[in-house]
Amino acid sequence: MESIVSKILQHQKFSIPEILILLNAENEDERLLYQKAREIKLLNTGDKVYLRGLIEFSNVCDKDCFYCGIRKSNKRIKRYFLSDEEVIKASRFAFSNKYGSIVLLSGEMKSEKFVERIERLVKQIRQITGDEFGITLSCGEQSKTTYLRWFKAGATRYLLRIETANENLYNKIHPNDRSHDFQSRVNSLAVLKKIGYQVGTGIMVGLPGQTLLHLAEDILFMKKLDIDMCGIGPFIEHHETPLFHHNNIWDLDSRFDLTLKVLAIIRIMMKNINIAASTALQSIDKFGREKAIQLAANVFMPNLTPVHYREDYSLYDNKSCVKESPDDCQICTTARIEMVNGNIAFGEPGDSTHYILRKSKV
Ligand code: SAM
Ligand code: SF4
Numbered sequence: 068m069e070s071i072v073s074k075i076l077q078h079q080k081f082s083i084p085e086i087l088i089l090l091n092a093e094n095e096d097e098r099l100l101y102q103k104a105r106e107i108k109l110l111n112t113g114d115k116v117y118l119r120g121l122i123e124f125s126n127v128c129d130k131d132c133f134y135c136g137i138r139k140s141n142k143r144i145k146r147y148f149l150s151d152e153e154v155i156k157a158s159r160f161a162f163s164n165k166y167g168s169i170v171l172l173s174g175e176m177k178s179e180k181f182v183e184r185i186e187r188l189v190k191q192i193r194q195i196t197g198d199e200f201g202i203t204l205s206c207g208e209q210s211k212t213t214y215l216r217w218f219k220a221g222a223t224r225y226l227l228r229i230e231t232a233n234e235n236l237y238n239k240i241h242p243n244d245r246s247h248d249f250q251s252r253v254n255s256l257a258v259l260k261k262i263g264y265q266v267g268t269g270i271m272v273g274l275p276g277q278t279l280l281h282l283a284e285d286i287l288f289m290k291k292l293d294i295d296m297c298g299i300g301p302f303i304e305h306h307e308t309p310l311f312h313h314n315n316i317w318d319l320d321s322r323f324d325l326t327l328k329v330l331a332i333i334r335i336m337m338k339n340i341n342i343a344a345s346t347a348l349q350s351i352d353k354f355g356r357e358k359a360i361q362l363a364a365n366v367f368m369p370n371l372t373p374v375h376y377r378e379d380y381s382l383y384d385n386k387s388c389v390k391e392s393p394d395d396c397q398i399c400t401t402a403r404i405e406m407v408n409g410n411i412a413f414g415e416p417g418d419s420t421h422y423i424l425r426k427s428k429v
Contacts, residue, residue, distance in 0.1 A: 070095070075088060086283040104362045112420065119167075121169075121371055126144065130175050132241055141308070155192070157169070158196070167413070168203060201417065202224070203222070204226070218264060224267065228269040229253065230252075265295040267294060269289075273301050293421075298343045299329055300326060301326045303322075339420040339424065344360050
């Protein structure tokens, strides 16, 4: 007899009850879910895996999110900024090794000095790489003017995770003040889209107090927002954060399994978006990113941060790839992607197909 999961996968109508059934899928049903996600991934994005060189530009942050190891109140880390030369060197490395794109990731700062510096660096990188290179920024919530300045300078993509689409849960994992406001974050995503960026968002899976219902709401939130890109990873504790001691939480293996399920459902519901295999997956399972690529993800992010800074960009405990050089990461990336029969799209910027189609309709 056909299972209910099989029926849902055939009919492809997704509201909260259907998503909850998929999130609960086990054994043969879980296998069916993964098989469907993989089929849809191959049909819509092929076997290509796009590379994004990750440059962790700075761990200085004005915010105090309760889960994050580089939050402002953590006085036990060494704060750093990469120099202009280091950012340019890492970008050149990505370009000359045919990575197709980079992601500049940092804590959130709003000072004119910071805004101007990012603007100048983006312009320089764009000059070196020409138009056929993806420049993604992930520098938090900024004003419309700032997003516009960075877009005009040459940034084409922006990643801003909503973290959780449930406002109550959001308020529990952030301080209660104006700079950690849920509606402002939602609004930032709308502004980014309006400006013309390829917009990515995502969540952490396994936050204290999070339920399967929250995850189902998150998935529908991303669908409704009509996102182009998605970055999702398991929540992992950091020992210097308020969320370190918390009980109402799934164990690490369950968080890992649930993350894979969420990724599979997202691929099935949002067929042609770009989905990243997050680094946090690898901190729980040494083949975590490959497992994500196998079933749903089509983006891999080798770390290009100069090695002596990596330990200080610790968002969570046991972060992987902190000792390897960019050259080591390059060799390792190729081997890992080939292991799961992925085809590295060297030299391709890998714009999200969803974005290309969205733009062609305007
Ligand atoms: N500061 C920017 C922001 O918050 O959007 C960009 C950098 S921030 C470090 C990138 C992402 O790291 C966050 O959106 C969050 O999802 C993730 N992150 C932070 N702490 C984490 C943790 N303890 N476990 C897993 N992911 C975490
Ligand atoms: Fe800062 Fe981003 Fe970490 Fe929040 S998640 S403390 S904004 S770096």
